[in-house]
Amino acid sequence: MGSQAPQVWVVIAAYNEAPVIASVVADVKRAGYCALVIDDGSTDATGAIAAEAGGIVVRHSINLGQGAGLQTGIEFALSEGADVIVTFDADGQHHAADIAVLIDALARQGADFALGSRFLGTSLNQPLSRRMLLKAATLFTRLTTGLRVTDTHNGLRAMTRRGASSINLRQNRMAHASEILHQIAASGLNYVEAPVRIEYSAYSLAKGQKLGDTLMILVDLFARRLHR
Amino acid sequence: MIAQLILTPFLLGILLYALTEYRRSPAVGLIAVLAAVGGLYFVWVPSHATRLAEFVGIGRGVDLIIYIWIVISLLLLLNLHLKLRAHMELITVLARELAIANARSHRSTS
Numbered sequence: 001m002g003s004q005a006p007q008v009w010v011v012i013a014a015y016n017e018a019p020v021i022a023s024v025v026a027d028v029k030r031a032g033y034c035a036l037v038i039d040d041g042s043t044d045a046t047g048a049i050a051a052e053a054g055g056i057v058v059r060h061s062i063n064l065g066q067g068a069g070l071q072t073g074i075e076f077a078l079s080e081g082a083d084v085i086v087t088f089d090a091d092g093q094h095h096a097a098d099i100a101v102l103i104d105a106l107a108r109q110g111a112d113f114a115l116g117s118r119f120l121g122t123s124l125n126q127p128l129s130r131r132m133l134l135k136a137a138t139l140f141t142r143l144t145t146g147l148r149v150t151d152t153h154n155g156l157r158a159m160t161r162r163g164a165s166s167i168n169l170r171q172n173r174m175a176h177a178s179e180i181l182h183q184i185a186a187s188g189l190n191y192v193e194a195p196v197r198i199e200y201s202a203y204s205l206a207k208g209q210k211l212g213d214t215l216m217i218l219v220d221l222f223a224r225r226l227h228r
Numbered sequence: 229m230i231a232q233l234i235l236t237p238f239l240l241g242i243l244l245y246a247l248t249e250y251r252r253s254p255a256v257g258l259i260a261v262l263a264a265v266g267g268l269y270f271v272w273v274p275s276h277a278t279r280l281a282e283f284v285g286i287g288r289g290v291d292l293i294i295y296i297w298i299v300i301s302l303l304l305l306l307n308l309h310l311k312l313r314a315h316m317e318l319i320t321v322l323a324r325e326l327a328i329a330n331a332r333s334h335r336s337t338s
Contacts, residue, residue, distance in 0.1 A: 007275055013263065047247065056331070057331070058330075058331040059327055060324070060327050063317075064320050072324045072327055075328065076328050076331060079332075168315060172320055196323060215244070215247070216251075219244070219245060223309070
């Protein structure tokens with residue numbers, strides 16, 4: 001990053017998020033960042049609403065999954081000259097104010113990845129079952145990647161241009177959260193964790209991962225290792 | 229006992245895979261679950277496999293063939309699944325290229 005303010009692109013992968021996408025995009029814009037919404041083949045008006053709210057919209061013709069949406073966003077943002085790319089959930093559980101915390105962490109620590117951690121920060125209205133599931137996922141990831149992270153399935157992260165260029169997500173669905181950590185570990189680039197705030201709502205809990213998805217994630221991670 | 233210890237984790241793995249496949253394709257998932265459960269059962273209760281063999285009028289040595297048939301069938305299923313995943317990756321690349329090209333074209337005209 002040079003002396004000029006870095007060009008920050010916030011990538012928001014969205015699928016049928018019409019009820020909340022306008023406020024999410026508006027929050028990101030208000031904080032002063034470019035909001036890039038990947039409309040992942042939504043069957044509602046997500047894309048149109050996001051564009052109306054001031055977001056740049058890239059639309060998948062078919063629904064591919066959040067991981068695929070993030071990779072599309074990363075590639076598009078890189079091609080548009082982004083210096084810093086932030087991934088941000090579309091369901092309204094993240095706070096745009098935390099983006100500055102992540103960017104600051106990147107700059108202060110000279111890191112290429114800043115990973116948001118709700119366990120270093122705060123999580124409001126988090127059900128106990130979700131907390132236990134996330135803790136188990138964190139333990140699994142620490143064992144398989146060697147990364148000393150405290151929160152593995154947090155969609156709020158920032159990466160430098162160099163960091164983003166080293167990421168190539170091939171897990172289209174939820175397993176991308178583990179895959180990105182594997183790729184960070186494999187890249188050998190520096191990473192840092194930063195405290196962020198997650199606020200669960202009835203809407204985000206209904207849209208979020210379920211216990212049954214855990215098995216699917218494990219199968220996806222295993223299957224990925226079985227083919228090139 | 230050695231064969232049982234080798235086959236059991238393999239069949240349990242196939243059973244897990246079949247359960248996850250159930251959501252994508254109930255018919256394939258159900259058949260695979262039944263095959264895996266049947267395989268597990270006959271691995272641990274081979275006498276019933278013999279009785280079944282006798283019941284349907286074939287000899288005991290066919291037990292092994294049944295096991296092998298189950299394993300090979302499920303391996304083919306796994307292979308098919310992996311091929312589908314590989315195709316999905318290609319479709320993803322195409323859909324991404326198209327999405328990015330459309331967005332660039334839209335940005336340049338607006």
